Amino acid sequence: MESAADVGSLPRDGQSFRRRLIGFIAIGEVGVLAAMALLIVFFWLLEPAFLSERNIRAILNVVSFVGIIAIGQTVLLVAGEFDLSVGSVAGLSAVVAAKLMTVAALPVTVAILGGIGVGALIGLVNGLIVVRLGIPAFIQTLGMLFIGQGLIQVVTGGYPVYPLPEAINTIGGADLAFGLGWSFAFFIVAAIVADFVLRRTVLGRNFYATGGNREVARLVGINTSAYKIGAFIVVGALAAIAGMFVMADLGSGGTSIGSGWELTVIAGVVVGGVSLFGGAGTVAGGVVGILMLKVVQSGLVVIGVNSNWQQIAVGVIMVMAVGLDILRRRYFIAGA
Amino acid sequence: MSNAAQEPLLSAIAIAKSFGGVQALRGVDFDVVPGEIHALLGQNGAGKSTLVKILNGVHPAGSYSGAIKLDGRPVSFASPAAARSNGVGYVPQEIEVLEQLSVAENVFAGRTGLGDGALVHQRKLEQRAGEIFADLGIGIDPRAYVASLTSAQRHLVMIARAIVMKPRVLMLDEPTASLSGTEVDALFAVLRRLKTQGVAMIYITHRLPEVLAICDRATVLRDGQVAVRIAREDFDAETFIFSMSGQRLQRLFPEHTAPAGAPTALEVRNLTVAGHSGAVHGAKDINLSVAAGEIVGLAGLLGSGRSEILHGIYGRVPAEGEIRVAGDPVAIGSPGNARAAGIALLTEDRKRDGLLFNLPVGANITIGNLAPLSRRGVVRGGLERSSILAAMRALNVKASSPQASVSHLSGGNQQKLLFARVLMRAPKVLLLDEPTKGVDAATRHEIYRLVVDLAEKGVGLLIVASELEELIGLCDRCLVVADGRIVDEFGRGEGGEDRVLRSVTAAQAERHASQVSP
Ligand SMILES: Nc1ncnc2c1ncn2[C@@H]1O[C@H](COP(=O)(O)OP(=O)(O)OP(=O)(O)O)[C@@H](O)[C@H]1O
Ligand SMILES: [Mg+2]
Numbered sequence: 057m058e059s060a061a062d063v064g065s066l067p068r069d070g071q072s073f074r075r076r077l078i079g080f081i082a083i084g085e086v087g088v089l090a091a092m093a094l095l096i097v098f099f100w101l102l103e104p105a106f107l108s109e110r111n112i113r114a115i116l117n118v119v120s121f122v123g124i125i126a127i128g129q130t131v132l133l134v135a136g137e138f139d140l141s142v143g144s145v146a147g148l149s150a151v152v153a154a155k156l157m158t159v160a161a162l163p164v165t166v167a168i169l170g171g172i173g174v175g176a177l178i179g180l181v182n183g184l185i186v187v188r189l190g191i192p193a194f195i196q197t198l199g200m201l202f203i204g205q206g207l208i209q210v211v212t213g214g215y216p217v218y219p220l221p222e223a224i225n226t227i228g229g230a231d232l233a234f235g236l237g238w239s240f241a242f243f244i245v246a247a248i249v250a251d252f253v254l255r256r257t258v259l260g261r262n263f264y265a266t267g268g269n270r271e272v273a274r275l276v277g278i279n280t281s282a283y284k285i286g287a288f289i290v291v292g293a294l295a296a297i298a299g300m301f302v303m304a305d306l307g308s309g310g311t312s313i314g315s316g317w318e319l320t321v322i323a324g325v326v327v328g329g330v331s332l333f334g335g336a337g338t339v340a341g342g343v344v345g346i347l348m349l350k351v352v353q354s355g356l357v358v359i360g361v362n363s364n365w366q367q368i369a370v371g372v373i374m375v376m377a378v379g380l381d382i383l384r385r386r387y388f389i390a391g392a
Numbered sequence: 393m394s395n396a397a398q399e400p401l402l403s404a405i406a407i408a409k410s411f412g413g414v415q416a417l418r419g420v421d422f423d424v425v426p427g428e429i430h431a432l433l434g435q436n437g438a439g440k441s442t443l444v445k446i447l448n449g450v451h452p453a454g455s456y457s458g459a460i461k462l463d464g465r466p467v468s469f470a471s472p473a474a475a476r477s478n479g480v481g482y483v484p485q486e487i488e489v490l491e492q493l494s495v496a497e498n499v500f501a502g503r504t505g506l507g508d509g510a511l512v513h514q515r516k517l518e519q520r521a522g523e524i525f526a527d528l529g530i531g532i533d534p535r536a537y538v539a540s541l542t543s544a545q546r547h548l549v550m551i552a553r554a555i556v557m558k559p560r561v562l563m564l565d566e567p568t569a570s571l572s573g574t575e576v577d578a579l580f581a582v583l584r585r586l587k588t589q590g591v592a593m594i595y596i597t598h599r600l601p602e603v604l605a606i607c608d609r610a611t612v613l614r615d616g617q618v619a620v621r622i623a624r625e626d627f628d629a630e631t632f633i634f635s636m637s638g639q640r641l642q643r644l645f646p647e648h649t650a651p652a653g654a655p656t657a658l659e660v661r662n663l664t665v666a667g668h669s670g671a672v673h674g675a676k677d678i679n680l681s682v683a684a685g686e687i688v689g690l691a692g693l694l695g696s697g698r699s700e701i702l703h704g705i706y707g708r709v710p711a712e713g714e715i716r717v718a719g720d721p722v723a724i725g726s727p728g729n730a731r732a733a734g735i736a737l738l739t740e741d742r743k744r745d746g747l748l749f750n751l752p753v754g755a756n757i758t759i760g761n762l763a764p765l766s767r768r769g770v771v772r773g774g775l776e777r778s779s780i781l782a783a784m785r786a787l788n789v790k791a792s793s794p795q796a797s798v799s800h801l802s803g804g805n806q807q808k809l810l811f812a813r814v815l816m817r818a819p820k821v822l823l824l825d826e827p828t829k830g831v832d833a834a835t836r837h838e839i840y841r842l843v844v845d846l847a848e849k850g851v852g853l854l855i856v857a858s859e860l861e862e863l864i865g866l867c868d869r870c871l872v873v874a875d876g877r878i879v880d881e882f883g884r885g886e887g888g889e890d891r892v893l894r895s896v897t898a899a900q901a902e903r904h905a906s907q908v909s910p
Contacts, residue, residue, distance in 0.1 A: 257769050258762040261751075265759050268750035275708060275745060276760025276813070277731040335750035 085341045087380065088328055092348040099355035106358045113235045115347075115354050117305075120236070120243040123346050124298040125321050127243075127250045128291035130342035133325065134254060135287040136267030136334030137186060140197040141178065142321060144204025145292055146299030146314030149175045151208055153300050154217035154309025157224070164223045172296045178204070179292020183285030201318065208311055217309030228304030239301035246294070251339035263287070267334030323370065324349045327377040349373070398425040399464065401592040402447065402480070402561045407458035408616075409442055409451065411800060414792065416442040418616040419458070424561065424592040429583060431603045432596045434613035435636050435832040436804025437790050440596045441485050443613070444563045447594075448475040448482040462561075481559030485566045485596070485803050485830065486743045487546045489538045496521035496534035499552045524552045529578030531695075543741040544570040544694045544858070551579065555586070562586065563594040566803070568602060569830045570740065572694055572858035573889070580606050598804075598832045599859065600629045612636055637834040644837070646844045649884075650686040650868035655718065657684040657852025658705070658735070658821045663713035665697070665704035667876070675700045675876040678713070682821065682852035687843060689867035690856045691892045697876035698856040699740060702823040705854075706730045706737040717821055731760070734820035738810055738827055740856075746810045747798050754780040754794030756809055761816040783812040788838060803830035811839070815846075822846060824855045828862065840866055860889040874899035 099106040125142050132139055153171030156162045162170070182200055186193045230237040254260035265273040266280045273280050295314070302313050322332075328345020330337025352373055356366045403423035409416050417439045424430045432440050445451045447460060449469030460467055462478060469475040472482060489498050496517040521534035530548050538546060547570050554562060568576050583593060583606060595607055603610060610622045612635045620635045634640055659681045667674030675697040682688045690698040704711035707726045715722045722733040730737075739745045748756050757780050758765060765776045780794045787808045791801055798806060807830055814822065827843070828836045843866060847853055857863045864870060870887070872880035872895045880895035 256771055256773075258766050258771060259769060261755060261759065261762060261771065264751055264755075265748055268748040269745070271745045272748055273759075275706075275727050275737065275739065277728045278760065279728065331750075335748070 085329065085338065085344050088341065088344045088348055088377070091377075092344065092351055095348070095351055095355065099351075099359060103359045106355055109235075111354060111358060115350050116236060116240060119347050119350050120240040121298050121302050121305075122317055122320055122324065122350075123243045123343055124239070124246060124301070125291070125295050125317065126325050126342050126346045127246050127339055128287075128294035129321050130325050130328075130330050130337060130339050131250060131254065131263065132287040132291045133330050133332065133342075134267050134335060134337055135263045135284050136270065137193040137284055137287065138197070138322065138332070139179075139182060139193065139288065139291045139295075140318045140322075141182065141200035141204055142291060142295040143314040143317035144201045144208070145175050145178050145295040146302070146317060147208050147311070148178070148204045148211070148299075149296030150299035150303040150313045151211050151217055151309045151311065154220060154303060155211060157221055158217055158219075164221055168300060171300050172293050175292040175294075175296025175299075176289050177292070179289040180285065182292070183288030186288070187281045187284050205315075212309070212311050214311065216311055218307075220303070220307060220309065224304050225307050228301075228307060237305075239298075239305065242297065242301070247339055247343050254339055264335050267336075269335075320349065321346070323374045327374055345377070348377075398427075400424060400461075401426050401463065403461045404443065404447060405459045405461065407443065407446055407456060407460075409439075409446060409456035414800075416616055417446075417456070420613065420616070420618055422611055422618070424594055426560075426590040426592050427587050428609060429587060429593045429595050429607045431607035431610040432594055432613065433603065433610055433632055433636055434619075436830075436835055437802035438613040438636070438832075439616040440613055441565055441802065444482065444565055444594060444596065448472055448480050448563060450482075450484075476557060476559075479558075479560035481554040481557055481562045483551050483554045483562075483564045483567050485569075487543060487550065487741065489546050489549060491537075491539040493538060494518075494534065495532055495536050495538055495541070495549055498538050498549050499524065499534070499556055501553065520556070521552065524556055528552060528555075528582055529574070542695060542699065543744065544572075544575070546741075547571065548575065555582065559591065561592045561594070563596075565596045566598065566830050567595075568597060568599060570826060570858060572692075573860055573893070575694055576602070598828075598830065598836065600632050600833065601861070603627065603632065604629065614638075633833045636832065639834060644840075645865040646841050648687065648844045648847060648868065650683060650847075654683040654685050654850075656681050656716075657686070657718060657850075658682040658854065659714075659716040659719075660701075660705060661714040661716075663701065663704050663711055663715070665700045665709055665711045665876075667697075667700070675704060675873075678704075678878060680854075680871060680878065682854055684718075684820075684850045684852050685847050686869065687847050687853045687855065687867045689863040689870040690854065690873050691860060691863050691870050692873035693896060694858070696873045696896070698873050699825055700876065701873065702737060702825055702854065702856060706735060706823060708737070731817070735823065736814040736817060736819035736821070737823045738814050738825060740825040740829065742803070742806050742810060742829075747806060749797075749799050751798070752795045753784075753789070753791045753798055753801070753809060756798050757783050757794075757812045757816065759813065761813065779816070783816060784809075787812045787815075787842075788835070804832050804835050807831050808835065811842070819851065821852045821854070824853065824857075826857055827855065828857065828859075860892055864888055864892075872896060875903060 105111065125146065129139060129142065149171040152174045153167045156170045157164050157167035178200060182197055185191050185196050227238055232241055254263060262278045263283055265278055266283045270280050299314050303309050324346030325342035326332060326345065327348055328341035328343065330342045349370060352369055353366055356369055400423035405421055407417050407420045420443060422443065432443065434440050446456050449472045452470045453468030467478065490501055499521045500517050518534040525532055525534065528548065532541065532545055532548065538549060547567065551567055567579065571579065586593065597603060604627055608624050610627065612619045612632065614636060622631065661679055663675065663678040665675045678701055690701060692698050700709065703709045705715060707724060707730045711724055713724065715724055717733045717735060723729045748759060751759065758776055762771055765772055765779060777794060784791065789808045789812060790805050798809065801809065828839055831839060843853060855863065855867060869881065869883050871878050872892050874896045879899040882891060
């Protein structure tokens with residue numbers, strides 16, 4: 057039948073270009089990158105200081121913290137779940153690590169591992185409860201958000217943990233290149249690794265299958281519970297790492313570390329084309345989405361917009377981004 | 393024919409439609425007259441579903457070219473709801489139900505004016521749904537949740553949903569693909585009655601005997617064009633097949649005899665699968681064995697427990713009992729174990745538990761089969777692509793590329809894609825649940841050929857198919873299942889459809905008697 061030929065043969069030139077163009081636009085990240093480029097030019101025209109070295113550094117620095125969590129959140133969303141407790145987990149892990157290295161006087165490395173352990177453990181608890189007891193992730197992780205905030209107060213008694221050992225200040229103050237430190241380096245490496253895992257590995261493909269249709273994934277022999285629980289643990293651990301980087305940056309175990317991050321992270325990755333319904337999106341997209349959100353926030357500050365309007369802008373952008381994404385899918389992918 | 397002289401109720405004029413680069417329809421003229429059942433035939437991907445989707449607003453006005461006339465007046469439907477309010481009803485090919493609602497609520501979904509104002513009379517809904525089911529001969533409790541129904545039952549719910557609105561034009565896109573004999577008979581009785589009431593019907597099917605049984609006229613589509621229109625006087629299965637595919641099929645079922653003295657491929661002892669709510673009854677104390685190279689069929693009615701037996705063996709549902717593959721015991725209860733032991737399962741409902749709509753065609757084929765296509769956990773892109781192309785070519789999957797979206801494949805091509813997925817691991821035991829559901833005659837022939845080839849290579853096959861003729865023609869041995877038990881068994885040439893029906897009826901009568909006098 058003619059179909060066999062269809063599969064192997066190459067399309068004709070004109071069509072091929074058209075198809076490649078469509079394929080290019082259909083890549084989720086391209087749209088967000090284009091939008092971000094436009095916004096950058098816009099802010100720069102209004103206020104050239106927007107592209108000053110100092111401002112760029114400030115944006116990248118903030119992005120590195122939330123970005124680390126966004127990586128985990130993207131993996132978890134691809135697996136078909138999401139986590140609202142990441143901000144609390146970041147804060148709790150930071151203060152626990154701070155207490156371990158001050159009050160308990162443990163070596164800094166041990167204390168940091170302790171902090172990561174707290175994050176991973178909370179991820180494990182979230183995962184077990186969602187997967188094994190069937191409690192929706194929304195409820196479980198919202199609950200964990202409050203529990204985490206309470207525990208931060210319990211651990212610290214409401215006071216920041218200060219001063220921290222010198223080693224921590226060294227980590228926080230390091231300047232590797234362009235004034236960016238370890239958190240940025242970690243963020244880039246983690247993003248590249250996670251993007252590669254989702255895109256190229258069997259593990260990644262199985263995450264997409266799990267989030268796309270759990271029953272189908274189970275029937276082809278994927279242990280979907282393990283994948284989901286694993287993704288929760290990854291998010292928890294990454295949130296903990298982000299929290300400790302902020303602590304190092306501040307030089308103290310503040311009680312407000314991570315507060316409010318959960319929504320920024322979710323808004324950012326969604327802007328970057330990661331689906332809330334599971335099974336779709338990439339780490340590159342999620343990271344670009346976060347970057348775009350931060351560009352807008354910073355741009356509005358630089359051009360002198362009142363902070364209330366900044367919040368409104370973030371909300372509008374998120375809804376618009378998702379709307380555009382739906383349109384893009386309809387026209388370029390469905391071809392209708 | 394008296395019908396042909398009548399004015400058409402619904403007509404399509406020069407309909408053309410393309411999806412991106414794919415031209416699905418190229419200028420199709422088509423019409424139905426009142427009181428007629430008009431068969432719309434064609435191979436997978438010929439454009440049948442696309443045509444009926446245009447005729448009832450799923451593809452809205454503006455997305456295609458050409459005109460639609462209802463009662464001779466031009467109409468354009470912006471949505472299925474608009475078509476419905478003009479008396480055009482539709483049963484889609486793929487199951488679309490609201491899982492979280494009851495059967496009755498599904499039947500009346502999207503309808504208003506059933507109670508006082510915005511309120512709905514639950515009891516009235518259930519009662520009316522019950523009446524329709526009685527009509528259709530369907531034994532489904534209107535209060536059951538759709539989530540608990542099998543896919544054949546879901547299909548019946550969709551049919552009831554279309555009929556309950558008393559349409560003037562009714563389009564049925566492969567309504568019988570998952571139904572077995574008795575349900576088909578009940579459906580036909582209803583269609584015949586609608587016919588006497590003057591309803592115009594468009595009937596899409598790949599089961600040619602059904603066309604011979606019930607249709608008045610046939611239009612054959614080929615590559616998006618009308619290949620031929622055939623009047624009832626000239627109906628003939630061979631003519632249909634030839635005009636659809638341009639091929640003449642020699643024999644419907646390829647020759648096969650089970651090898652004598654072959655080792656056992658699959659051995660099942662005392663398998664019990666718990667039934668759950670609704671109409672899924674489970675299976676009790678199943679003992680069966682399939683030799684290497686043998687094709688065994690499970691015959692029975694809807695809800696008799698055939699699929700549950702396959703699911704139990706594959707570990708999809710909790711089950712108890714003993715399973716051996718080539719003599720080695722298999723730890724029962726997880727698809728992972730079953731797969732590791734060399735068992736593969738082709739599921740019945742493509743949309744619900746077959747396809748991954750978030751992944752493209754290629755990844756849908758390789759999912760779960762990536763181990764040999766990767767090195768240290770990293771997928772080898774070139775190798776994956778070439779094995780995808782090989783699998784697509786072997787099974788003749790018609791898709792523009794491995795990157796194409798699965799939701800745009802025609803039904804039969806989706807089925808072949810799933811076949812490609814289960815065959816990629818070269819299983820020792822293959823469990824097939826409705827392997828030819830929605831597949832055209834030529835492809836069906838290819839699948840029969842494939843099944844026999846696999847058997848000749850020593851695979852043991854256990855097949856569930858609702859079309860008894862198919863099951864009996866294909867299988868070396870048939871097991872008849874009723875109420876979750878095996879009630880009869882016969883080899884090739886030892887019985888036909890009547891034997892299956894007789895043993896099912898006998899088993900039911902026996903059960904009835906034992907219930908009456910405990
Ligand atoms: N939404 C869509 N986007 C892109 N292509 C589509 C879409 N729907 C259908 N097609 C393509 O249009 C052609 C006709 O498809 P259609 O579903 O009408 O076939 P069919 O005759 O109903 O086949 P089957 O018997 O397999 O159901 C196919 O090549 C199919 O891939
Ligand atoms: Mg179709």
